[in-house]
Each structure stands twice: as C-alpha cells, then as structure tokens.
Amino acid sequence: MPRVDRLVLGIFGRINAGKSTLMNLLTQQETSIVDPDPGTTADIKSSLMEIHGLGPVRILDTAGLDEGCQLGEKKRRKTLSALEEVDLAILVIDPVQAFLSGNLDVETSVSAMARRSGRNLCAVFNMHADAREKLSGSGATLDEAVDFCRSALVDRSGTPQARLDLCRGENVTGLVELIRQAGPRQGRQPELLPFVAGGLPVLLNIPLDEESPGGRLLRPQEMAMEYLLGLGVPIGIYRTDLMLARSSSKRISSGERERFQSFLGSIGGSHGVQLVLTDSQAVDVMSRWVPEEIPLTTFSIMMINSTSGGNLPLFAEGAAALDHLGPGDRVLITEACNHDRVAEDIGTVQIPRKLSEAVPGIGIEHAFGREFPSPEELAEYSLVIHCGGCMISPQKLSARVARLAEAGVPVTNYGIVLSWLEGPDVLERVLRPWKEQS
Ligand SMILES: Nc1nc2c(ncn2[C@@H]2O[C@H](COP(=O)(O)OP(=O)(O)OP(=O)(O)O)[C@@H](O)[C@H]2O)c(=O)[nH]1
Ligand SMILES: [Mg+2]
Structure with missing residues (x-):
C-alpha cells in the first residue's frame, strides 16, 4: 500500500466562530454538524479531499478552544496537539464575537503556537451578514473590530488572511485561494531505498x-x-x-x-x-x-528515514546515547500504532529484555498510540526509542521530533537499537548504505 502524502489542514478558533461552517464550505457537503449551540464539535472531525494546486489534503475540524469546563480542557488539549501536527492552521475569527468578548486569548494562543511549532497559519474573518448590526451598540465599526482581532496575530500583516461570509456558498473560491496562498508546498518525499538501482535482485x-x-x-x-x-x-x-x-x-x-x-x-x-x-x-x-x-x-x-522526510541522521546520531546509558537512566520506548502485545513483542519484550541485559539497572517505560509526552515530560528521559513510524503521518512524526528537540532528548529507532545490541560493527553495517548515498 503506497503512502499518499497528504497535506494536513486544521481549522481552529473559539466556539461558534464558524469552524464547521468553513469545513462544510470547503468540502461542499455537510461533513460537520453546524449548529448555533455552543460546543457542537466535540472531537476532531477529519475529511479527505483534493485541492487544485495543493493536491490531496486531510482537513481537521476541531472543537472550540474556549470551553471552560473539565471536558473543555480535554478537548482543548487534543485540539492543541492537532495544531502541532498540521501543515496549515486556519484560524477562524468571528470579529463581532471576539470584539464583544473583549479578549483575544484563543486567537493569540493559536497564532503563537503555530509560530512556535513552525506551522503555516492563515486567518479567516467570518463576516456574517448581520455583523454590522450586531456591533451597532458597541460604538465600534466592523473594520475596528477586525483590526482589534488582527492584533492577536504574531505577524499581523504577514499572515495571509481573508474576510469571508462563510455562510455564503460562493465564497468557496476566496477560501481556496487563501489556502493555496498560505499552504506549504508539498515537499518531495525521499526515495524509499535511495541506494537501490535497477538490475540486481x-x-x-x-x-x-x-x-x-x-x-x-x-x-x-x-x-x-x-x-x-x-x-x-x-x-x-x-x-x-x-x-x-x-x-x-x-x-x-x-x-x-x-x-x-x-x-x-x-x-x-x-x-x-x-x-x-x-x-x-x-x-x-x-x-x-x-x-x-x-x-x-x-x-x-527504511521507514523512519521515509516518514521523517530523510531525517535518518537524527535517529542514527541518537544511537550515541546508547553508549552512555547507565543504571538509573530512564528510556522511553514509543510505538505509533495500537496492536495487542503478543509474547515476543518487539517494543514491550524484545528490546526491553536485551537492553536491560546490556545496561543493567536502566528504567524502561512505554508510550503507545497517539499519546506522546510533552517536552517537559520528555526531558526526564535519557533517550527515546521510536518505532519505524509506518502508521503515522510525516506531520505527526515531525511534531514529535519538534517536541524532542525542545526537550533536548536524543531519539533513535527500533532497527538502530536492535543493530547496536549486536555490536558496533552491525550498527555501522546497517547504516552504511544510507551513509554512502548521502
Ligand atoms: N447570522 C449569524 N450567524 C452566526 C453568527 N455567529 C455565529 N452564527 C451561527 O452560529 C453557528 C455556529 O457555526 P459553526 O460552524 O457550527 O461554528 P463552530 O465554530 O464549528 O462551533 P463549535 O463546533 O460549537 O465550536 C452557525 O449556525 C452560524 O451560522 C452571527 O454573527 N450571525
Ligand atoms: Mg463546529
């Protein structure tokens, strides 16, 4: 099954800003439920489509970031974790709602976080037909309300932005144009086995x-x-x-x-x-x-090189940390997919057993599936050992690598560790083809 490299677009903003309306406008169907009730979108809704000029994309509609209760906090954490993984964050702002609330907490944090994690950002001001009327008692004009909202953007004038009434179907052209302008270009995926040529088996x-x-x-x-x-x-x-x-x-x-x-x-x-x-x-x-x-x-x-966009050297360098592990050091083994753990499971049995024999007294912990620790939690570890990453998107892996870099923790990979366990010559051998081609 060849991988389809999709750009990931995420829609963010406060409750009722019009995020799901934007999702439906873009996909031209009722992908997400739209409703005046606040908190309609409770979890991340994902939809696939093709955008001319950008190629295949995955669009994520997310829950509003300003829900105050405990459940709201859970939704918020999930949404912010999605923000780290998108190629383009679309921040939906209802200027009337934001202006009348008197704060820009949501807009400021989305913009700052997109900047911090190196994600592209664009802003859509949702200009409802009755926006002027709703503002009339406030003494501000609609332009002033929009300007107030723009102050939340880290790069106020450099961030691509558009004013669109998302309820109007014909505005899809403006929306697509904005996304095309703001979206990252699809990076070329590295060759799966770049040193293999036609001919010999x-x-x-x-x-x-x-x-x-x-x-x-x-x-x-x-x-x-x-x-x-x-x-x-x-x-x-x-x-x-x-x-x-x-x-x-x-x-x-x-x-x-x-x-x-x-x-x-x-x-x-x-x-x-x-x-x-x-x-x-x-x-x-x-x-x-x-x-x-x-x-x-x-x-x-092969997989970690491909999913990380050719970043195998990072995982190979991380192996140096194996030589310095000692009693009391903590190592985190992370596997991106969920599967039941059978007797000789690589992540939970084989690597821990061999590593504990090689380095007596080390502590080995696990993180499976979507969950990946925060930079603060990661900083507690001497090394992270990641699986091949065949079941996660390049965007997710890149978000993980960014967290690891922030925490200053080396990362390596299952294949590299299993080879290191066989000795430095075996490790050198399995990495040699990759070194020779670079
Ligand atoms: N006419 C009008 N409708 C508005 C205004 N503000 C919000 N709405 C409506 O409020 C509803 C919210 O739209 P959604 O697209 O569901 O908003 P959302 O951001 O996805 O909301 P959550 O999923 O609850 O976070 C829709 O029915 C909008 O048309 C406004 O100023 N004028
Ligand atoms: Mg919604």
Missing part, C-alpha cells in the same frame, strides 16, 4: 515470528515491494524461521542457515544480490548469515 527477509499477522504483509514490507517493482528490481522474498535459526542445537541452526544460503545462491549469491532488507528483529541472524559483500539494512530504518 534485492532479498527481503520477512521472518516467521509470533507477532506477524496471519494472511497479510506489514505496511513497510508492502511499500518496499511496491517501490522495487516500480524500479523493475527483481525481488526475492525469504522467510527465516527465527526459532530454528537461533536454536542452541548446531544441527538445527545450521540446517536453517543452509536453507537461507541456498535461497540466496538461487537469486544471485554474494556478488549477484544488491541488498538484503530484513525485519529488524532478525538482524542478529542476518548480520551473521549475509556475506559481507552484500549491503544489509532493516525495514524499520
């Missing part, structure tokens, strides 16, 4: 283990196959039985090794295979079995 090692879901391949495996097919590269797919490969019985393990070598030989052998790409948890076996002449790397390293 690539061997994919997809081992047999308890974690593999029956009847289907995992996303990185499918992505690698699709990528290699596109290049016209012959693919050999091999399944190592890890239990046999690691058997303490020499007869059993060498039988499994011979089976691998015979397969490798059948697709070209030492000088006829350009790469072995393995599941990270088999790197102990593959680093011994794959002849030195053949480059070796892992699916997890």
Whole structure:
C-alpha cells in the first residue's frame, strides 16, 4: 500500500466562530454538524479531499478552544496537539464575537503556537451578514473590530488572511485561494531505498515470528515491494524461521542457515544480490548469515528515514546515547500504532529484555498510540526509542521530533537499537548504505 502524502489542514478558533461552517464550505457537503449551540464539535472531525494546486489534503475540524469546563480542557488539549501536527492552521475569527468578548486569548494562543511549532497559519474573518448590526451598540465599526482581532496575530500583516461570509456558498473560491496562498508546498518525499538501482535482485527477509499477522504483509514490507517493482528490481522474498535459526542445537541452526544460503545462491549469491532488507528483529541472524559483500539494512530504518522526510541522521546520531546509558537512566520506548502485545513483542519484550541485559539497572517505560509526552515530560528521559513510524503521518512524526528537540532528548529507532545490541560493527553495517548515498 503506497503512502499518499497528504497535506494536513486544521481549522481552529473559539466556539461558534464558524469552524464547521468553513469545513462544510470547503468540502461542499455537510461533513460537520453546524449548529448555533455552543460546543457542537466535540472531537476532531477529519475529511479527505483534493485541492487544485495543493493536491490531496486531510482537513481537521476541531472543537472550540474556549470551553471552560473539565471536558473543555480535554478537548482543548487534543485540539492543541492537532495544531502541532498540521501543515496549515486556519484560524477562524468571528470579529463581532471576539470584539464583544473583549479578549483575544484563543486567537493569540493559536497564532503563537503555530509560530512556535513552525506551522503555516492563515486567518479567516467570518463576516456574517448581520455583523454590522450586531456591533451597532458597541460604538465600534466592523473594520475596528477586525483590526482589534488582527492584533492577536504574531505577524499581523504577514499572515495571509481573508474576510469571508462563510455562510455564503460562493465564497468557496476566496477560501481556496487563501489556502493555496498560505499552504506549504508539498515537499518531495525521499526515495524509499535511495541506494537501490535497477538490475540486481534485492532479498527481503520477512521472518516467521509470533507477532506477524496471519494472511497479510506489514505496511513497510508492502511499500518496499511496491517501490522495487516500480524500479523493475527483481525481488526475492525469504522467510527465516527465527526459532530454528537461533536454536542452541548446531544441527538445527545450521540446517536453517543452509536453507537461507541456498535461497540466496538461487537469486544471485554474494556478488549477484544488491541488498538484503530484513525485519529488524532478525538482524542478529542476518548480520551473521549475509556475506559481507552484500549491503544489509532493516525495514524499520527504511521507514523512519521515509516518514521523517530523510531525517535518518537524527535517529542514527541518537544511537550515541546508547553508549552512555547507565543504571538509573530512564528510556522511553514509543510505538505509533495500537496492536495487542503478543509474547515476543518487539517494543514491550524484545528490546526491553536485551537492553536491560546490556545496561543493567536502566528504567524502561512505554508510550503507545497517539499519546506522546510533552517536552517537559520528555526531558526526564535519557533517550527515546521510536518505532519505524509506518502508521503515522510525516506531520505527526515531525511534531514529535519538534517536541524532542525542545526537550533536548536524543531519539533513535527500533532497527538502530536492535543493530547496536549486536555490536558496533552491525550498527555501522546497517547504516552504511544510507551513509554512502548521502
Ligand atoms: N447570522 C449569524 N450567524 C452566526 C453568527 N455567529 C455565529 N452564527 C451561527 O452560529 C453557528 C455556529 O457555526 P459553526 O460552524 O457550527 O461554528 P463552530 O465554530 O464549528 O462551533 P463549535 O463546533 O460549537 O465550536 C452557525 O449556525 C452560524 O451560522 C452571527 O454573527 N450571525
Ligand atoms: Mg463546529
């Protein structure tokens, strides 16, 4: 399943500002419920569409940021976390509502946070047909109300902005034009395996283990196959039985090794295979079995490079922190997807077990799924170990990397740690293909 790289647009603002009205205007259908009752949108509503000139986008309609109760605080936290992950934040301001309230807390915090986390921002002033009438008793003109609101924008005149009556269908053109003007250009995703060229085959090692879901391949495996097919590269797919490969019985393990070598030989052998790409948890076996002449790397390293937009060096540098870990240090293992944890789960069992053996006395904690700690919480850790990130968007990973940078905590990745655990030469080997191409 190839990844569709969508820009993410998020709609933010206070309750009843017209956020869902904007969502519906853009998608040209009743995607979100619009209602005069305050707090209509309680959770994030997501919709996919194509915007000419921007490409495929995901639009997030969010809850109003000024709901005072405890539930409001939960909604607020979720909305602000979405703000860190969008490519473009659309701040919806009802100038009458904001002016009459006398404060710009919501608008100021959205604008400041977008600036702090490096997100693009634009502002839409929702100019209801009856706005002037509603302001009449206040002594201010509508222009003055808008100017008052503009003072909340960190870059008052540089922030793209438009005055639109969102209830009027024909204003969709102005809205799309604003988004096109404010939206970031789609960055080119890095090549999945930039050092692979047409010609010699690539061997994919997809081992047999308890974690593999029956009847289907995992996303990185499918992505690698699709990528290699596109290049016209012959693919050999091999399944190592890890239990046999690691058997303490020499007869059993060498039988499994011979089976691998015979397969490798059948697709070209030492000088006829350009790469072995393995599941990270088999790197102990593959680093011994794959002849030195053949480059070796892992699916997890490939994925983190792709999802992070080519930022593998950050995760590779983070591995240096492994050499300095000692008793009492805390390490956080984070996995972006939710799945049930089976007996030999990589994140909860294999890495903690091997890491505790290598560094006795370290504390290992976990964060799974969408949850990712704040910079203050992250600062407590000596190292964060992230999965390949195949189930999260590049935007989400970039928001996580920004939090880690703010906290000053090194980050590395499953494939890198599992290779480091096998020794510095194995780590150097799996990173070598990436270094040589840069
Ligand atoms: N005519 C008019 N309608 C307004 C005015 N202010 C808000 N509304 C209406 O208030 C409702 C709120 O619009 P929504 O798009 O649901 O607002 P929202 O920002 O998504 O609100 P929440 O989801 O509750 O945070 C709609 O029915 C608007 O048309 C106004 O000044 N004039
Ligand atoms: Mg709404």
